[in-house]
Amino acid sequence: MGKMLYFDGKSRYRVAADGESLLVRRDGKDLRRYPIRYLTGLELKGSGEWSLGALQLLMRRRIPIVFREMDGTLLGYAHAKTDAGRFLPDRLRDCLAVEGFLNEYSVWRSAVERRLSLRVARHLRLGLDDLRRAFLVQRIEQLLTERYGVRAGGRWAEAFQAEMEGESTRFLLSEGFDGRFLSPGAGQLQLAQDLAWLAFWREYAGLFTACRRSRGHVLGEKLAFLGELRQQRESGRKDRDEFWRFTLGQLGVWLGDYGL
Numbered sequence: 001m002g003k004m005l006y007f008d009g010k011s012r013y014r015v016a017a018d019g020e021s022l023l024v025r026r027d028g029k030d031l032r033r034y035p036i037r038y039l040t041g042l043e044l045k046g047s048g049e050w051s052l053g054a055l056q057l058l059m060r061r062r063i064p065i066v067f068r069e070m071d072g073t074l075l076g077y078a079h080a081k082t083d084a085g086r087f088l089p090d091r092l093r094d095c096l097a098v099e100g101f102l103n104e105y106s107v108w109r110s111a112v113e114r115r116l117s118l119r120v121a122r123h124l125r126l127g128l129d130d131l132r133r134a135f136l137v138q139r140i141e142q143l144l145t146e147r148y149g150v151r152a153g154g155r156w157a158e159a160f161q162a163e164m165e166g167e168s169t170r171f172l173l174s175e176g177f178d179g180r181f182l183s184p185g186a187g188q189l190q191l192a193q194d195l196a197w198l199a200f201w202r203e204y205a206g207l208f209t210a211c212r213r214s215r216g217h218v219l220g221e222k223l224a225f226l227g228e229l230r231q232q233r234e235s236g237r238k239d240r241d242e243f244w245r246f247t248l249g250q251l252g253v254w255l256g257d258y259g260l
Contacts, residue, residue, distance in 0.1 A: 005039055009046015009070050017053035020061075036061050041250070045070050062253040064246060076242075088252050089177045092189060095255065096180075102189070108254050109194050112247065116201035133197070164196035167237070171195070171244050195244050202243060 005022075007013060013026045022034045036057060043066040058065060059078075067075040095101045117131050137158075169182050169192045181191040 003038065003040060005034060005042045007042070007044045007046065007048060009044075009048075012047055012049075014049040014051075015054045016051040017057045020057070022054055022057070036063065039063050041066065043068065045072075062256060064249050064253065066246065087176065088248060088255075089175075089181070091252070091255055092181065092191075096189070105189065108251070112250070113194075113198060113201065116198060120201055161196055161200045164199045165192055167240065168192045168195035168199065168244065171241055175245075175248070195247065198247060199240055199243065203240065 011026045012028075013024055014028075015025075016023045018033070020036050022036065022039075023031060024034065025031045041064045042058070045068050065078040067078070069075060095105075113133070114131055117133070117136055120136060121131060172181055172192055172195070177191065181189050
């Protein structure tokens, strides 16, 4: 697997293309080379200068770009056109007929989820030797119980994930996906469920870690924490949809690399 390349905007930079690499010069001083084959995406903040050749190289190699304000506010995404513009649901329907595709997809989805849950593990100061979903959810349950007195915290996590699955189903329907992608079943993609878990790690698990910084089991703290979760769910739809759209774009790029 490759890696994301981040530009935090703390220094000015200039990016140019050199063959199959990006050349990055920061503050007019150091020069670094990033081979394009090792990149899965870029996230850009602040001021920088990009050559047209560098942007064309990223689009030719189907490397997506995320644009953010300095405070982290999402501005938008840039994606390459994939597979002559074929509709992604049509491509996935064809893929289901390919022997071994579901196993390959599972590997791709696990890698994406691992990158997101790794951030959670770091916030929780957990050892990085166990990133299994069940283990991290169990650890979240313990923190909720210890800091907020929320018993059966794991069921809270399951409830939030289930709510996200409702949101991901709405999103997929709006993007033209049909029922075979929306409900679990043998020989089917569990796309709604997969997107829901990705959103869970991205949004709510980060908020769960806030309970590490609280003291005691004060009811006001508990209600404030749960109120923050509710506000995040209600206000984050647009940003969440953009995240899912970006993820589907990455899936489309992966399908091209897979040969479909």
